[in-house]
Every structure is written in structure tokens, then in C-alpha cells.
Amino acid sequence: MRVTVLVRPKTGIRDxxxxxxxxxxxxxxxxxxxxxxxxxxxxxxxTDDLKEAERLGTEMAARVLSNDLIEGFEVIVG
Amino acid sequence: MRVTVLVRPKTGIRDxxxxxxxxxxxxxxxxxxxxxxxxxxxxxxxTDDLKEAERLGTEMAARVLSNDLIEGFEVIVG
Known part of the structure; x- marks a missing residue:
């Protein structure tokens, strides 16, 4: 299942x-x-499970794909 | 007016x-x-002109934000 993760600088953080x-x-x-x-x-x-795809995508975004100190993320399933 | 440009590697291009x-x-x-x-x-x-925002966004995406040899782009207005 395709999951897209958008990672953007947090407001107020230098970019x-x-x-x-x-x-x-x-x-x-x-x-x-x-x-x-x-x-x-x-x-x-x-996985074919939409909820599982969203859970995994969110976990990977938080753990690997973004830096919580300076970035926020958005997970889009499908 | 807010314009979002997504730039992705072209299919078949190494990433x-x-x-x-x-x-x-x-x-x-x-x-x-x-x-x-x-x-x-x-x-x-x-600009407040939706069409003009899309035109400018597309031009900037092609000219500055993406590399046509290896990347494609998508422009989202608003």
C-alpha cells in the first residue's frame, strides 16, 4: 500500500x-x-490494511523520516 | 496566494x-x-489571481525548483 509522508520545517524554525x-x-x-x-x-x-499502513507510516515518519526538533510531518495513505 | 510544488524523481531514474x-x-x-x-x-x-499563481508556480517549478532530466513536478494552488 502506498503511503506518502510530507516533512516540513516547523513554523519559526530557520529554513x-x-x-x-x-x-x-x-x-x-x-x-x-x-x-x-x-x-x-x-x-x-x-500491507493491505489501511490502518496498519497509517500506523507504520506515522511511526517511520516520527522515527526516521523527520527530525522532531525542527520538522513536522503529515502522513497520507493511498 | 499559497502554491505548493511537489518534486519527485522520474520513474526509472536512480534515487x-x-x-x-x-x-x-x-x-x-x-x-x-x-x-x-x-x-x-x-x-x-x-497575487490573488488563481490562474496567475498556477502559471507562476509552474514556471518556477520548471525553471528553478526541479531538474527536468531526472525529476517531475506537480503544482497545487491554494
Missing amino acids: PQGEAIGRSLGGLGYPVSSVSAGSIFDLEID | PQGEAIGRSLGGLGYPVSSVSAGSIFDLEID
């Missing part, structure tokens, strides 16, 4: 990659006032 | 980051058969 991209886009003339940069992970989990 | 994470998760005992790793960008664009 140097997003800031650099924002400056680049501004330099190119794009009207962009802020950019936040995060990660997306598409996992294929060996 | 070393995803492969490494897949091995780590497998090593921890998670039943994961594949992992793909990409980027998510949340942009705040200075």
Missing part, C-alpha cells in the same frame, strides 16, 4: 534552503514573499 | 536517497518494499 530559494526566485523577478522547503517520501508498504 | 532510506527502514524491520524521496516547496506568491 536556510527555503530562504536561499526565495532569494533566487526574487532575483529572477518572481513575486514570491516566502518559500519553505521540505521533503516528500513515497513509501510502498507491504 | 540514491530513497534507496538509502529504504535500506534503513528495512534494517529496522519495517515491511517497506520501495521508497522514493523528493522535495516539497511551499511558496507564498504575491
